[in-house]
Amino acid sequence: MPLTAPPPTIHRLTRADLPKSTVALARYLIGKTLVHDTRAGRIAGRIVETEAYLVGDAAAHSFRGMTERNRPLFLERGHSYVYFIYGNHFMLNISGNRDGVGEGVLFRAAEPVEGIDLMRRHRAMPASAKLEDLARGPGRLAEAFAIDRSVDAIDMVDGKSALWLGTAVRKRGALGESVRIGITKEAERVLRYYERNSKFVSGTNKLNA
Template structure:
């Protein structure tokens, strides 16, 4: 149960280390303010893409596509994966360092009817379980790339004092480079976590 009303997550609260930030964000909120109302979800799964990570978009340096990944920690890096699904990432270290945390799954909280319309599905568990699904449910696209998530606006991070529960750690999903690294974090036994059950213990 939440202890307090959601408050803006301050940049000073965010760890400077990417893996530490990925763990820190578990239990926090992603808030999306839309013209028809607010939608939000609790972060239950993340993946870290750290310094020197061959699987990270910043590995080969800054480009027009990934430049938001090189912003100070706490900014949105949104990209289109395989020409199909948008992915929401949080830049994670000092300016000029291309690292980030992928938000992989949310537990839906506010605006569930809006999410259902955005996704075109009814089943609660399917609304935001997976990075492409959550971006669609919250209507996140490239127009939000580079946004400061530590300021109130159309998309921001929040904390409501919720205890996340037991956090598991595993290899990341759907990558081939540096695939053995334990850089995925999730709330154990949470039904809204994505991926195979073997990784969610």
């Protein structure tokens, strides 16, 4: 039987830690830790894949201006934006620019670090399920981390939120980049970032070269 390692020490990132441009933030977040402290316990994972959605970008929800749904994208960098799509899935994003500028970063995949049993339970997967299937893909990530509308529009770097960003638990590997996945508009823009050689990223091998 493998010994259970003690939970890693994770320190909260502050807003000052976050780069001030959305693209820089999307790159910066690779290797950092996403944490959700739930009633049932802590869920934490290494962020291994992100995508940036920018001003003037037809694929961004903010493209047509502020609506009731996308308002969090226009908040100062560090706020969550959660939305529901395809009748099945929640997507977790974080705002990336100044107050009033609608940009964000989509969390696409994470490597489970802590609360793995909770993740399995949320995903309704057996204990035998492979670790890399728990949070590979934005819908799976949200499900594993118990993300829903209750954590929409919260400040993830205010030092006290249940959903927050933490320091890296280990050094990150080389950064890769590619086109974004699953969109039709502005599909040629290279705004997806991932940790190379990670088994926990989504997409085809070709995209992850």
